[in-house]
Amino acid sequence: MTSLNLTFTGAEVLLPEEGLVPADLSVADGFIQADYAGRQVDLSGYLVLPGIIDLHGDGFERHIAPRRGAMKQMDEGILSVEAELAANGITTAVLAQFHSWEGGVRGPEFAGQVFEAIALVKDRVVTDMMPQLRFETHMLDDYAGLPERIADWQVPYVVFNDHLPHDRLAERRKPPRLTGQALKAGRNPDKHFEMLLSMHDRGGEVPEALDALCAVLATQGVRMGSHDDATAQDRAVWRARGARIAEFPETLAAAEAARAAGDHVILGSPNVVRGGSHKGNVSALDLITMGYCDALASDYHYPSPRRAALMLAKTGLLDMAGAWALVSSGPARVLGLQNRGTLAPGQRADLVILDADTQRVAATLAGGRVSYMSGDIAARFLG
Structure with a gap:
């Protein structure tokens, strides 16, 4: 089953050491990557958290x-x-x-x-x-x-x-x-x-x-x-x-x-x-x-x-x-x-994306694959 190869930009990301900070996050082959992967997706206005x-x-x-x-x-x-x-x-x-x-x-x-x-x-x-x-x-x-x-x-x-x-x-x-x-x-x-x-x-x-x-x-x-x-x-x-x-x-x-x-x-x-x-x-x-x-x-x-x-x-x-x-x-x-629970490189790409204002779930990815997506965020993913 194919997983996404993407780099998320513009969002606040909950990282293991830094906490919730503006950061880029890359996923490829079902895992969090240390380096940039695939095309960029602008997630300004969203929070990216571990699934x-x-x-x-x-x-x-x-x-x-x-x-x-x-x-x-x-x-x-x-x-x-x-x-x-x-x-x-x-x-x-x-x-x-x-x-x-x-x-x-x-x-x-x-x-x-x-x-x-x-x-x-x-x-x-x-x-x-x-x-x-x-x-x-x-x-x-x-x-x-x-x-x-x-x-x-x-x-x-x-x-x-x-x-x-x-x-x-x-x-x-x-x-x-x-x-x-x-x-x-x-x-x-x-x-x-x-x-x-x-x-x-x-x-x-x-x-x-x-x-x-x-x-x-x-x-x-x-x-x-x-x-x-x-x-x-x-x-x-x-x-x-x-x-x-x-x-x-x-x-x-x-x-x-x-x-x-x-x-x-x-x-x-x-x-x-x-x-x-x-x-x-x-x-x-x-x-x-x-x-x-x-x-x-x-x-x-x-x-x-x-x-x-x-x-x-x-x-x-x-x-x-x-x-x-x-x-x-x-x-x-x-x-x-x-192999999961944090957004550290090498971990499974399990993550949830929340609207920063409403804090409602906009998208969910498990193993780098979309399990849920709703509303305007779809246009960001589709480019």
């Missing part, structure tokens, strides 16, 4: 199943996901797919279909889309074959969740919205409740099963993380299993424990944009202020990484370089992607 690397997002669900049973061609859904990613400046995206007792679009069977579709369209898309499995820890009957399925699905990143409503189940009370949840999964509500109770009652078996599962996944080279750590002890337990990524810690104590041990802390960019957690958890802004954040993720809203980084810079909480690093070089380090 956004989204560590965790499930906003793709509405594309692959806009209504229950409505999406028959899964690969077409993934292609429409790429369109939204690119329009929001995202050049590398981790698609976080549930493997959950919730069933439906979050059930094990559907997960397999999603991962197969991601693999199927890999050579037809510009954006680098990586699958992530979000595994519900109390699905004990699924443990035995999971490592083999993860290998077959080519999933490099697994995060562990526990969304069972334990408080209600301990009291043998039905959780809110149980009937609707059961019907979405195609289950009788009473049978669904019985299943939840059974998983809750077997909770004592989960820690040992997780220890064994994580040990196997570690030998397969799978990157692992935990989701919604509530305490420092939670983080310590997951760290001992080899899960060195803490996604969306719920408390200051959990985030502090992660940082103290050198674990990666991922926060939700919608939390930043909103000014707080919609669930009442610790504020991402507070954690960023204290230096307890390695990267921001879209979580459920793809426009939020760009908006969060720009907001952090505008308010002065971080300078532009520090704010944008949370959605570019920071995520690259978490994922071990050494």
Whole structure:
């Protein structure tokens, strides 16, 4: 696939050492070049920034199943996901797919279909889309074959969740919205409740099963993380299993424990944009202020990484370089992607071009290829 050979002039460019400065930037053969390459494109009035690397997002669900049973061609859904990613400046995206007792679009069977579709369209898309499995820890009957399925699905990143409503189940009370949840999964509500109770009652078996599962996944080279750590002890337990990524810690104590041990802390960019957690958890802004954040993720809203980084810079909480690093070089380090995240020579030509006045995305390039372009900037590229 052919990439552009161009030199961008006249723009402000976010460079690794200098920060956001007027500079020329050359791309050729899919990489940032040290020397001038190809014809010049005047980008006066624009900002050129490293492409956004989204560590965790499930906003793709509405594309692959806009209504229950409505999406028959899964690969077409993934292609429409790429369109939204690119329009929001995202050049590398981790698609976080549930493997959950919730069933439906979050059930094990559907997960397999999603991962197969991601693999199927890999050579037809510009954006680098990586699958992530979000595994519900109390699905004990699924443990035995999971490592083999993860290998077959080519999933490099697994995060562990526990969304069972334990408080209600301990009291043998039905959780809110149980009937609707059961019907979405195609289950009788009473049978669904019985299943939840059974998983809750077997909770004592989960820690040992997780220890064994994580040990196997570690030998397969799978990157692992935990989701919604509530305490420092939670983080310590997951760290001992080899899960060195803490996604969306719920408390200051959990985030502090992660940082103290050198674990990666991922926060939700919608939390930043909103000014707080919609669930009442610790504020991402507070954690960023204290230096307890390695990267921001879209979580459920793809426009939020760009908006969060720009907001952090505008308010002065971080300078532009520090704010944008949370959605570019920071995520690259978490994922071990050494070939992207900055606009340094030799790096992949992953970049997003913003209108300097509106700060809206004008164009996105991944590997030196255009994944998105809109409005007047097209005339600049066409010359």
